[in-house]
Amino acid sequence: MKEILSGNEAIARGAFEAGVKVATAYPGTPSTEILENIITYPGIDASWAPNEKVALEVGIGASFGGARALVAMKHVGVNVAADPLFTLSYTGVNGGLVLITADDPEMHSSQNEQDNRNYAKFAKIPLLEPADSRECKEFTKLAFELSEQFDTPVMLRTTTRTSHGKSIVELAEPVTGLPEPKLVRNAAKLVMLPGNARVRHPLVEERSRKLAEYGDSAAINRMELRDQGVGIITSGAPYQYVREALPDASTLKLGMVHPLPAALIREFAAKVEKLYVVEELDPFIEEQVRAMGLVVMGKEILSLCGELSPGIVAKAFAGIGIPVGAIHESPLPTAPPDLPGRPPSMCPGCPHRGVFFALKELGAYVVGDIGCYTLGFLPPLSAMDTCICMGASVGMATGMVKAVPDDEKKKVVGVIGDSTFLHTGINGLMDMVYNQAPATLIILDNRITAMTGRQDNPASGFTLMDTPTNRVDLPLLCKALGVRQVRMVNPFDLAETGSAILEEMNRPEPSVIITDKPCVLIKREGVFQRESLLQVDEDACTGCRACLKIGCPAMEWLPADGKRGKSHIDPLLCTGCDVCRQLCKFGAIGRKK
Amino acid sequence: MNSVTNILLVGVGGQGILLASEILAESVMLAGFDVKKSEIHGMSQRGGSVVSHVRYGREVFSPTVPEGEGDILFGFELLETARYLPLMKPEGKVIANDLKIQPSAVLSGQLSYPDNLPELIRSRVPDFLLVDGQKLALQAGNPRAANTVLLGAVSKGLDIPQECWFAALEKMVPAKALEINRKAFRMGREL
Numbered sequence: 001m002k003e004i005l006s007g008n009e010a011i012a013r014g015a016f017e018a019g020v021k022v023a024t025a026y027p028g029t030p031s032t033e034i035l036e037n038i039i040t041y042p043g044i045d046a047s048w049a050p051n052e053k054v055a056l057e058v059g060i061g062a063s064f065g066g067a068r069a070l071v072a073m074k075h076v077g078v079n080v081a082a083d084p085l086f087t088l089s090y091t092g093v094n095g096g097l098v099l100i101t102a103d104d105p106e107m108h109s110s111q112n113e114q115d116n117r118n119y120a121k122f123a124k125i126p127l128l129e130p131a132d133s134r135e136c137k138e139f140t141k142l143a144f145e146l147s148e149q150f151d152t153p154v155m156l157r158t159t160t161r162t163s164h165g166k167s168i169v170e171l172a173e174p175v176t177g178l179p180e181p182k183l184v185r186n187a188a189k190l191v192m193l194p195g196n197a198r199v200r201h202p203l204v205e206e207r208s209r210k211l212a213e214y215g216d217s218a219a220i221n222r223m224e225l226r227d228q229g230v231g232i233i234t235s236g237a238p239y240q241y242v243r244e245a246l247p248d249a250s251t252l253k254l255g256m257v258h259p260l261p262a263a264l265i266r267e268f269a270a271k272v273e274k275l276y277v278v279e280e281l282d283p284f285i286e287e288q289v290r291a292m293g294l295v296v297m298g299k300e301i302l303s304l305c306g307e308l309s310p311g312i313v314a315k316a317f318a319g320i321g322i323p324v325g326a327i328h329e330s331p332l333p334t335a336p337p338d339l340p341g342r343p344p345s346m347c348p349g350c351p352h353r354g355v356f357f358a359l360k361e362l363g364a365y366v367v368g369d370i371g372c373y374t375l376g377f378l379p380p381l382s383a384m385d386t387c388i389c390m391g392a393s394v395g396m397a398t399g400m401v402k403a404v405p406d407d408e409k410k411k412v413v414g415v416i417g418d419s420t421f422l423h424t425g426i427n428g429l430m431d432m433v434y435n436q437a438p439a440t441l442i443i444l445d446n447r448i449t450a451m452t453g454r455q456d457n458p459a460s461g462f463t464l465m466d467t468p469t470n471r472v473d474l475p476l477l478c479k480a481l482g483v484r485q486v487r488m489v490n491p492f493d494l495a496e497t498g499s500a501i502l503e504e505m506n507r508p509e510p511s512v513i514i515t516d517k518p519c520v521l522i523k524r525e526g527v528f529q530r531e532s533l534l535q536v537d538e539d540a541c542t543g544c545r546a547c548l549k550i551g552c553p554a555m556e557w558l559p560a561d562g563k564r565g566k567s568h569i570d571p572l573l574c575t576g577c578d579v580c581r582q583l584c585k586f587g588a589i590g591r592k593k
Numbered sequence: 594m595n596s597v598t599n600i601l602l603v604g605v606g607g608q609g610i611l612l613a614s615e616i617l618a619e620s621v622m623l624a625g626f627d628v629k630k631s632e633i634h635g636m637s638q639r640g641g642s643v644v645s646h647v648r649y650g651r652e653v654f655s656p657t658v659p660e661g662e663g664d665i666l667f668g669f670e671l672l673e674t675a676r677y678l679p680l681m682k683p684e685g686k687v688i689a690n691d692l693k694i695q696p697s698a699v700l701s702g703q704l705s706y707p708d709n710l711p712e713l714i715r716s717r718v719p720d721f722l723l724v725d726g727q728k729l730a731l732q733a734g735n736p737r738a739a740n741t742v743l744l745g746a747v748s749k750g751l752d753i754p755q756e757c758w759f760a761a762l763e764k765m766v767p768a769k770a771l772e773i774n775r776k777a778f779r780m781g782r783e784l
Binding site for chain 2: 002240553
């Protein structure tokens with residue numbers, strides 16, 4: 001049977017067909033839909049972990065227990081999971097273990113565009129790179145076989161275009177006859193004390209040698225000879241762009257990008273006149289090919305930054321005089337000049353909006369974090385001063401109050417979401433209290449991991465399978481860490497929120513404020529509730545624009561093409577959160593009767 | 594040589610663009626073509642600009658439409674239709690819903706929504722059809738079927754049998770909305 005699947009859906013299908021028993025992940029674009037789709041298949045214990053390190057450790061435990069385990073994360077998630085990953089390379093596996101790293105060249109939804117192929121080389125483990133959804137499924141299955149055959153974790157790297165791109169996939173039945181999981185004692189392999197690890201390291205090097213040999217004859221590394229004047233080594237999505245832009249060129253399409261198949265590369269190089277590498281981001285393949293003593297060109301004509309596309313590849317080769325398939329002589333249509341942009345924004349009724357408005361009014365220095373609330377950076381709120389990585393706000397707030405003069409210390413406010421706080425914020429708060437940094441932390445508890453599309457987390461009270469479970473008591477957790485001042489505020493009450501933040505900013509000790517209104521997108525019954533809607537009394541509205549300062553998409557300025565006008569509230573978008581009403585000095589906004 | 598048909602579906606996050614592009618991709622697969630589709634999830638879901646690429650033919654490589662190769666631009670909103678014109682062939686076809694959704698800088702009165710977009714679009718890609726999707730959808734029985742009206746209009750220029758479209762609608766649309774969507778699709782196809 002054929003279906004059109006995204007790369008993420010195909011990986012989930014591949015995991016099912018490979019007989020995976022345990023799957024776990026922390027949500028992160030572009031990887032999130034893998035676990036969301038895995039739950040549609042029977043026989044897989046699928047769960048959200050609080051962070052990627054825990055996810056990988058759960059995967060390792062399942063693998064050591066004899067089950068096939070899949071762990072998924074976005075590229076920066078592998079930074080969090082790197083600690084167990086590097087030693088897992090030494091122990092190897094029992095049941096197959098596959099780590100999906102979903103990279104994001106072009107940073108469509110990320111804070112950097114690190115190239116995680118480097119992790120495979122660094123941790124000395126094999127890395128497969130599919131080029132479409134069919135390969136996402138096939139390579140996932142192969143990855144489990146290689147993991148067991150070579151006693152190694154295997155990384156499978158997608159990029160945004162393979163994760164979210166869709167193409168036709170042929171479905172198959174799941175494998176049968178896998179060994180039953182059971183406890184196995186094998187200290188020499190599984191207890192990585194120096195004495196044992198010293199024995200394992202040479203085995204890892206030997207494994208890399210054998211994997212490279214495997215790659216020389218593996219079907220996933222495919223030489224396609226066409227015109228032998230131009231030979232291009234490529235993999236993943238860039239393979240598709242090469243086939244589009246240079247349909248006549250010969251290609252060596254690598255399915256396994258680490259370790260590289262040296263003999264096959266030499267064979268290909270000998271068959272073509274000029275050798276090129278087309279890869280996104282780092283010169284990962286190119287540098288190794290050059291180190292083999294071969295003459296090769298790659299990043300001289302292609303950027304180290306951003307995604308490639310058929311057009312970019314065509315232009316690069318046309319620029320060095322190589323004929324390409326599609327290049328336009330006649331001018332292309334242009335976009336009309338000065339079109340207003342359309343950046344994403346916080347939803348109408350979002351509980352974060354009032355908090356950022358209050359922070360801006362108070363002149364706080366906002367140490368931000370990763371989530372929907374990062375949109376507080378955008379105008380008109382423009383209330384975020386830093387954003388680095390998951391959980392960083394807490395430690396950075398501590399560091400900042402250590403550094404800046406006394407009169408500036410009180411301005412420092414960390415802002416973090418519930419899911420991000422549980423991910424890697426707790427340790428930072430422990431440090432803030434332990435070392436008595438007088439910063440303020442606001443936990444925006446909207447009861448969901450919102451930015452990635454509403455995933456449950458340990459503070460939402462439900463699992464990935466929608467089963468009710470324990471809900472982390474955030475105030476109690478903060479108190480247990482030693483915070484003496486923990487207070488709850490209603491973020492829709494601007495006066496209450498503003499005065500609570502001001503009081504805690506002035507308090508010369510660590511303090512935590514927790515907001516308690518849920519995300520408007522939560523569909524679970526009884527969590528988010530729409531209040532009676534608001535409307536503008538046009539006779540009372542003076543056109544002062546005070547209500548526009550919160551950037552609510554339900555708040556319109558009419559007429560749309562004039563400077564003079566009045567506010568209007570779109571009844572289809574308004575949730576009745578009441579924040580705009582509190583900004584109107586003329587009493588022009590009221591609840592609909 | 595290039596036997597691939599390139600379609601772009603553009604609009605605002607939340608307008609149902611992804612569903613429409615899934616129906617389109619399913620229809621062309623049922624008609625026996627190879628098909629690839631690409632879009633970006635994530636930040637764009639929060640009311641941002643959305644573009645979905647659908648490509649079909651005997652064999653498709655890149656999931657994204659190369660610049661200047663677009664055959665059909667299917668616009669769910671006028672400003673977004675104008676924004677993605679550089680992906681189009683000058684002789685391509687633009688089919689857009691006559692709908693304006695104000696972006697944040699217009700809502701807050703900082704910028705104006707361009708008032709002559711249909712003319713600006715037609716001057717760049719002359720083959721331009723403006724459709725009152727809401728009005729036709731209302732006639733079909735549900736204002737929410739506007740996307741299906743537009744999809745019907747797009748289908749006219751494609752070599753896909755009607756039964757493939759209807760089979761895709763049946764798979765992707767909830768059963769209770771199926772009849773209205775069939776009707777909306779036919780109305781678009783007759784434009």
